[in-house]
Amino acid sequence: MMMDALGDVLWAFLPYITIAVFILGHVYKYATDQYGWSSKSSEILDRRWLGVGSQLFHWGLLIVFLGHIIGLLVPPSITLAMGITDEEYHRIAIILGGASGLAAYVGVWILLLRRSLINRVRATSDASDFLVLALLVVVMSLGLYNTLYYDIFIHPFDYRTTIGAWVMSVLTLHANPNYMTNVPISFQLHIVSTYALFLVWPFTRLVHMWSYPIFYLKRAWILYRGQETSEVVANA
Amino acid sequence: MKVLANVSMVINLDKCVGCNACSITCKNTWTNRPGVEYAWFNNVETRPGIGYPKKWEDQVKYKGGWVLDHGKLKLRIDGKISRLFRIFYNPYLPELDDYYEPWTYDYAKLIEDESGKQPVAEPKSLLDGRRIDLNWGPNWNDDLAGSPEVASMDPNLEKEIKLEFERTFMFYLPRICNHCLNPSCVAACPSGAIYKRMEDGIVLIDQERCRGWRFCVSACPYKKIYFNWRTYKSEKCTFCYPRIENGLPTVCSETCVGRIRYIGILLYDADSVLRAASVPDQKRLVESQLSIIMDPNDPEVIKSAKENSIADDWLDAAKKSPVYKFLVKWKIAFPLHPEYRTLPMVFYIPPLSPVLKLFNGVDEGNLSPEDVFPKIDNLRIPIKYLANMFTAGNEELIRDALKRLMAIRIYMRSLELGSPNKDALKEVGLTENDALEMYKLLSIAKYEDRFVIPKSHKENAMNAYVERGMCGYDEFKDAVPELKRFSKMSLRIKDKNTKNYQLQQKEGVEFKD
């Protein structure tokens, strides 16, 4: 009974709270604080370690992110139909996910150490800068433990039909906590710590992700703005 | 042809004494805040020297400006795709140490010291409060301090320009943002936060749209964009646009003790900017930039200007623009490093300098201007050096300008002596009227001659009536009940914008103070 109630809270209630805060938080932040919407670059204060840390972290994370999308949102039947057996899928996931995850992990530690140890960077940081990095370290530690230790040395865990199915159930608004009951605790913790990350996301530098300037590719080089039209007029 | 107006500046280096009044007043106005302590929207550097930030002209390191690639203009920092891939880390960004670590002094030590010895106020970092050793600052190599080590790192010095003691030379170079016609910072900003104002050409950074991707800092070849480490947004010289809009000169110009700065309107053909910036031979860049500066007296130009809603008072100002005269009529002002292909809109009159007394080992004795004229190549500041800086290596342009400056002196001196000598003027193609006008503008010009700045036509852009009481600090508004009520009201109206206001006026709504 206790467990059921906890399960409901963790897997049927909290996900929606998180999603709601995530979406509304972004809307609120975007509407009220454009001035605070930034990547908060600290490169000018230290380039050397940012170069290594930031690139390892971001590129690694990019692949990990794509892996999560495929792993959680593409049902096994589809990859099977594409001719990839479950064993093959699992091996690819562990090798690719593990390698890029490790890269990102090394990167995030470099970023955290840099922020803590380099005087200029530390002195100009605020609490949210540390919080974000610390949360990322927690989330990624658990994630890598699952991929590179649990999956290999303890027991290969079929997360696609359990966690993946649960994610789908949440996203289709029929959250079904039952999918999560037999999921190992380290996987559960990975997810719960991710809630925390998503909850603070709209109020920290992480909003920078949404500003990835993809439209820059189509834009004219030189921009004019007129005072009367106040719209952007481009000059090729 | 699409004629637009650009507020532009001319700086007469012949009269700059390097006092930095411009830098200080600019700083006090714009950057005396945490986050931009190291930012000098206006700075004055000694040349030869490495400037501020260190070696900003080294585009191999910083990748500023544009280059021609198979006849096509492209950013030196590379194409758009590269920007998207290098966004996590920009390898061409200057670091704080390329500027300097901002510091203050521990003044409390001076009064709290109880040791009985002479107390010393120690420097401490404004970033993290640590006690730091000072080893670089914004004017560290002023007046050739640290030379020859520092000065010899100047990229404009080529091997044949020597720094031997007997031949040393120096002059000052005040620098602000050039508010270019082809600004590479605008092009490099992935967020589209930097823009050029259509009505006056001022280049600004939309602080609400800047996302801190920090490519503009690299792409500006003049390193005139500074990254605010506290707000995480880029900032730059605004050409004091709130003053310009009201017909006032920039703070740096207003407070220049030597009165060496001039501000006026230039009309340019916006359709030809790209073509002008893409001339293959870099020595012809000055000429091609001049070719798109339009003659404000040409009826065709005036017609096109009016089509682009340039007002009559602006056209009048363009006709009286001192910048236009220096640049186009007399051709004695040049852009800084035209080879960056940004078409900068701040121009410099190159400095005259004494003739080298010991030239080729021969003592020339005391020389009068007439003697100097034919020896213009023997001036202390090598023409080649000036050409590297202001004409992309075109020595002819610099030589002509220096000769013109010298010719006025010869002519004015001869007037004083009662026997007008027009030989030099004739040789450089100036009339007596030109000479008199140049003399006046260069030496005794009044405020309204130096600054011909038409007010902006805000009445077309906004409704001043509803904007009343809109500026100032909201905190202070709360302290004044009348303002509070009023600002709330006008806020509501502002949000709904001018159209709505007109509607309300129709319905007979009245606003009382």
Ligand code: HEM
């Ligand atoms: C397309 C997406 C993204 C882009 C373009 C991007 C870009 C950047 C940039 C430019 C910086 C500043 C680096 C500097 O100091 O100069 C940065 C920092 C950072 N980004 Fe991203 N990012 C993206 C996605 C993400 C994601 C998905 C996360 C995490 C979940 C993330 C986490 C961080 C963190 C933690 C920092 C701070 C690093 C530090 O401590 O200095 N980013 N990012």
